[in-house]
Amino acid sequence: MxxxxxxxxxxxxxxxxxxxxxxxxxxxxxxxxxxxxxxxxxxxxxxxxxxxxxxxxxxxNESEQHLMLKKELYEWLKETESVEIEHYLPELRQTPDLLINGKVALEIQCSPLSLKRLHERTMNYRLHGFKVVWLMGRDLWLGNRLTELKKQLLCYSENHGFHYWELDLTKRVLRLQSLIHEDLRGRLFYVTHSFLFKEKPLLDCLRTPFVQQELLKMAVYPDNQLQHFIHKQLFHKSPKWLHLQSLYYQKGKNILDLDFMRPYIAPPGLNLLVPFMDNLTGSSFEQLSKIPVSYYQNFLDVFQKKKIEILYPPRFYAIMKKQK
Ligand SMILES: [Zn+2]
Structure with missing residues (x-):
């Protein structure tokens, strides 16, 4: 410390x-x-x-990475904000790495933590009226698979959809991974914005997903080998795919019938569950107060299977829906 x-x-x-x-x-x-x-x-x-x-x-046992990132962000914030480091909040019995202007807690997460602990800390901040932003160190960078922990650290906005924050100490960069989508094989797709440390005020960077801006876009290509991939998964008795197959059967659908599997890429939490849209209950994202059901629905209504599909943030689909 x-x-x-x-x-x-x-x-x-x-x-x-x-x-x-x-x-x-x-x-x-x-x-x-x-x-x-x-x-x-x-x-x-x-x-x-x-x-x-x-x-x-x-x-x-804070790692060198954690100590250094705390130092870098402290010095960055100090230029424009009132900032406290390791400030103990007695009513929460918690110590955010950095506390900005007495109300925004920054947590620099460099090592995995349990989902239970993440839930407790997130709820505690929310109940006491603090905003918390989780910034992830190297071991928790988004990469190409969404683990359960990373899923629970996802943020959401109308302009950036599902997004995720990363800190890169070596490059001295804060990264915003936006428009996160997952394909049916579980691979991730997203667009990256990088902010050099001290390039502009850190609070301005953190507000990026929420300010008015040009529409984000991302091009994706259909997965022509998907049916073959699912065949192989079932043949090798992959537990995930066997489970999905039985869910689909219960709905009277065949998982190999790709018409039911459209879209081949979707926002996290949606894609394999399209046939079960009527049953998406309870929040499954820790950082979101509720599942963005209308985003899911608008996305499904607007998404078309083309040679190249352009993906957009929730704001776009809401506008398209209104125009219909
Ligand atoms: Zn102590």
Missing amino acids: LTAVDEKNCLINLLETLPASRSKQYFCPFCHSEVVFKNGSIKLPHFAHKQLKTCTLGNE
Whole structure:
């Protein structure tokens, strides 16, 4: 961690001042047990608990990547906003990595966390009126498959559809992955916007999905080998595809009949469930207050199977629907 308190309970932020004396005692601002100041050659100067006890609030074992990203974003934010690092919020019993203007919590997530923990933290922020934005380190970059954890970290807006934030320390870039779609094989497609650190205020970057802008577009090509792919999956008894096959049978449909399988690409949460649209209950996206059912419906109404299909954000489909 980058903060501690001294004997007089004065907060020390290592990004602002390095402690003058090594002989002084320092304490964890959260659990008040003793911490030591570490100023080695590998990691950024930081504090670590003297005894490895379970302090759930001070983040132990933060990687170099996590410490460095906290430092970079702190310095970026400081140019334009009021920002606090590792600020303990007693009513939530949580410590966001960075707190902007007392209301926006930034969580830099560099390692996997349990879905239960993600749910608790997300709900806790929401219940107490904070906005939380999750920015993902290298191990959690979106890549070409949507794991359950990544699905629960997806954000949504009318202008960018499903989107996802990534931090790249090496390139010093904040990436916004937008217009996320998944094909029937489970491969991901999206468009990327990159913001260099300090290129413009960080809050402006984070507002990108919500401000008025030119319509995003993404071209995709039909998957001509899909039927062959599904055949193979069923032949090799892939549990996922056998399960889907039985679901389709219950609906009186054959999974190999591609007419029911259209569209071949769709927003996350929709694509294999098209025949079950009447049964999409409960929220299955942690960062969204509800499933975007009207986006799904508008998308299905407008989507056509062409040689090249252009995909758009939810705003486009809503406009098209109104014009019909
Ligand atoms: Zn502690």
